[in-house]
Amino acid sequence: MLTVGIAGGTGSGKTTVACAILDALGPKHVALLSQDAYYKDHAPLTFDERRQLNYDHPDSFDNELLCQHLDALRAGAAIEMPVYDFAMHARRPETIPVPPKPVVVLEGIHVLVDERIRAQLDIKVYVDTDADVRVLRRVLRDIQERGRTIESVYEQYVSTVKPMHDAFIEPSKRYADLIVPEGGENKIAISLLTSRIRSFLSESLTR
Numbered sequence: 001m002l003t004v005g006i007a008g009g010t011g012s013g014k015t016t017v018a019c020a021i022l023d024a025l026g027p028k029h030v031a032l033l034s035q036d037a038y039y040k041d042h043a044p045l046t047f048d049e050r051r052q053l054n055y056d057h058p059d060s061f062d063n064e065l066l067c068q069h070l071d072a073l074r075a076g077a078a079i080e081m082p083v084y085d086f087a088m089h090a091r092r093p094e095t096i097p098v099p100p101k102p103v104v105v106l107e108g109i110h111v112l113v114d115e116r117i118r119a120q121l122d123i124k125v126y127v128d129t130d131a132d133v134r135v136l137r138r139v140l141r142d143i144q145e146r147g148r149t150i151e152s153v154y155e156q157y158v159s160t161v162k163p164m165h166d167a168f169i170e171p172s173k174r175y176a177d178l179i180v181p182e183g184g185e186n187k188i189a190i191s192l193l194t195s196r197i198r199s200f201l202s203e204s205l206t207r
Contacts, residue, residue: 001074002200003104003120004193007111007172008127009165010056011137013183017127017190018107024194029201031073031101035108037082038066041091050089056156056164058110063117066106070120073100087147102204103197109165112172125193126176127183 004021008014015034022030040062042050054060062082069079080095111117112124135157142148173179180189 001100001102001104002122002197003070003074003106004123004125004197005111005117005121006105006107006125006127007109007113007169007176008129008183009131009134009169010109010161011134011141012127012129013180013185014107014109014127016184017125017180017193018105020184020190021103021105021194021197024190025103025197025201027101029101030103030105031098033066033069033081033098033104033106035061035066035106035111036086037084037096038062038108039084039091041082043090047088053089054160054164055089056109056160058113058168061108061110061114063114067116067120069098070104070106070117073098073104074120076100086142086145102201109169110172112175113168118175123193123196124175124177125180126173126178127180128173129181129183 006014006018018032022032038061039055040060042053065082069081072079078097078099081098083092083094083096085092106117106121111121112126118124138157138161139150139153142153143150178189178193180186184190
């Protein structure tokens with residue numbers, strides 16, 4: 001199994017790059033995991049208490065479960081990926097079954113921050129996009145897809161998103177094997193990445 005990790009700041013285009021790989025190689029060969037699905041579950045807390053948590057710190061993710069799932073997929077076992085409700089700041093009861101595939105693509109803001117995750121990645125990618133573009137994308141996404149208000153998006157960005165990006169995400173770029181400027185707009189970089197993965201698939205079939 002080949003594991004590709006795609007990191008980068010909020011709104012950088014990580015998901016676009018990951019989906020481009022999936023589209024190019026097909027779901028028969030690629031399993032797509034999102035680190036966002038692995039936010040820790042804080043069900044005992046009230047909604048207001050959950051809303052005040054720092055979701056941009058590396059410790060907000062259940063990386064232990066994520067690493068267990070990566071181990072299981074590498075061993076040829078299916079997993080049940082969590083489903084996270086961003087409007088309620090809580091994990092949903094249902095899960096998504098993910099069968100093992102030759103290639104696993106994991107995308108998320110802190111994918112390169114945690115040493116345990118990095119150790120499981122065969123190819124490490126960092127998507128590098130200008131901050132003004134990223135913040136505008138985040139505003140649109142959080143309002144349209146996650147039921148947030150412009151005030152709450154602004155408050156979260158200033159209080160946690162930007163400080164955590166500067167402290168953890170940006171420095172994790174040094175661990176990347178490949179830096180992709182402008183995310184999904186960089187067709188050449190995506191083509192090079194998918195070509196490398198195709199080579200792996202071809203080599204696997206001939207073994």
